[in-house]
Amino acid sequence: MQRDIPEVVIKRLPIYYRSLQQMAQMGKDVVSSQELAKSAGVTATQVRRDLSYFGEFGKQGKGYSVELLLSELRRILNLDRDWDVVLVGAGSLGRAVTRYPRLEQHGFRIRHVYDHNPNRINTRLNGLVVEDVSLMPEQISREGIRIAIIAVPPSSAQEVADELVRSGIKAILNYAPATIQVPDDVRVYDIDPVAAMQSLTYYLEPYESRRKRKLSSASDRIDITS
Amino acid sequence: MQRDIPEVVIKRLPIYYRSLQQMAQMGKDVVSSQELAKSAGVTATQVRRDLSYFGEFGKQGKGYSVELLLSELRRILNLDRDWDVVLVGAGSLGRAVTRYPRLEQHGFRIRHVYDHNPNRINTRLNGLVVEDVSLMPEQISREGIRIAIIAVPPSSAQEVADELVRSGIKAILNYAPATIQVPDDVRVYDIDPVAAMQSLTYYLEPYESRRKRKLSSASDRIDITS
Numbered sequence: 398m399q400r401d402i403p404e405v406v407i408k409r410l411p412i413y414y415r416s417l418q419q420m421a422q423m424g425k426d427v428v429s430s431q432e433l434a435k436s437a438g439v440t441a442t443q444v445r446r447d448l449s450y451f452g453e454f455g456k457q458g459k460g461y462s463v464e465l466l467l468s469e470l471r472r473i474l475n476l477d478r479d480w481d482v483v484l485v486g487a488g489s490l491g492r493a494v495t496r497y498p499r500l501e502q503h504g505f506r507i508r509h510v511y512d513h514n515p516n517r518i519n520t521r522l523n524g525l526v527v528e529d530v531s532l533m534p535e536q537i538s539r540e541g542i543r544i545a546i547i548a549v550p551p552s553s554a555q556e557v558a559d560e561l562v563r564s565g566i567k568a569i570l571n572y573a574p575a576t577i578q579v580p581d582d583v584r585v586y587d588i589d590p591v592a593a594m595q596s597l598t599y600y601l602e603p604y605e606s607r608r609k610r611k612l613s614s615a616s617d618r619i620d621i622t623s
Numbered sequence: 624m625q626r627d628i629p630e631v632v633i634k635r636l637p638i639y640y641r642s643l644q645q646m647a648q649m650g651k652d653v654v655s656s657q658e659l660a661k662s663a664g665v666t667a668t669q670v671r672r673d674l675s676y677f678g679e680f681g682k683q684g685k686g687y688s689v690e691l692l693l694s695e696l697r698r699i700l701n702l703d704r705d706w707d708v709v710l711v712g713a714g715s716l717g718r719a720v721t722r723y724p725r726l727e728q729h730g731f732r733i734r735h736v737y738d739h740n741p742n743r744i745n746t747r748l749n750g751l752v753v754e755d756v757s758l759m760p761e762q763i764s765r766e767g768i769r770i771a772i773i774a775v776p777p778s779s780a781q782e783v784a785d786e787l788v789r790s791g792i793k794a795i796l797n798y799a800p801a802t803i804q805v806p807d808d809v810r811v812y813d814i815d816p817v818a819a820m821q822s823l824t825y826y827l828e829p830y831e832s833r834r835k836r837k838l839s840s841a842s843d844r845i846d847i848t849s
Binding site: 408435437438496544568569574588589594 | 638716722793796819826828
């Protein structure tokens, strides 16, 4: 039993879970590590190594029981319960978040939406009333909510994160295009579609091939200006 | 010069780019690897190592020129041009994508939105007319578009991806909660907020601490049922 399970492993578990749910819906009872690997876009060795952090879930050569592996992953990922969530930011991004039905379907219930803009406060967003962000700290701590979604402009992201952490939030899904600093006991998952796109365009003409074409043209050494 | 630059490095470059853009807006001329690291949520060693794949961008002890590093990252990530994009899926997720202003602001122009649902075809989505997905292959190849966003239900994601790849798409931002299989020369970046949430809830009560508490209660060995 290893003590520290790498974050990349934890990030792959929900993908296995998603694949297994699809298999269960299709009536599949047993899955090999090869099949699970293919369906999750990794190698079979990876699947076996990732799962081995949590015990032995299959018999050599016999594969995994889809139902049992699902229930184990549910337990490991703390999905055998619903989770209350607060959303900060009722602009276009926040609105899109409230309209995304899969969060609720998977047990993530948005209990409060906050904004500081008076024009947004008290308006309705997909069944939720936008509340004044000044109410946030007290409501989070009274209701014991531990998960927040940040959907504010990058310039206010850190300030919002600080307030959330002070109120007791331990997990943040961050849609603001800014890196936020949090204490060690708080986890952040960043989603930035622009950064995703910008890593994809790298591969449309990878640096290596471009570099080879212009190898003789110039030195790549760049000095700073000041 | 190493040949294969790890994907995690490529994924961090847009985060450095984003941090540097904020610094430039704040009028900062020179940045140390420590400052850049803090602002991007990594270590200074990581910053130096990541950038060293692409040449030498700073002088020992003097830091990096913000403007020069920005222009180098723009060149490396192929951001010194605009990119045309197609969006497949005009449901609630696709609609949210068309309403996300940052993509356009960063040079990613959605040229076509496709759907197969007759009720959606020819309706307007944020200035774009939803087109019949049957027109997609010919339009993509005629216009030489290489980037697609998939925002369809998971059950059709693979079929759509296959069609996109046949039409010449080389980079896919995948919002469908399904793993899609593509040839080696095509890159996929998955965004699944539910999977993100499910990796966060793991940490709200990590398996290790729960395991310790119940160490004596039962064996973790689980046999498959059939």
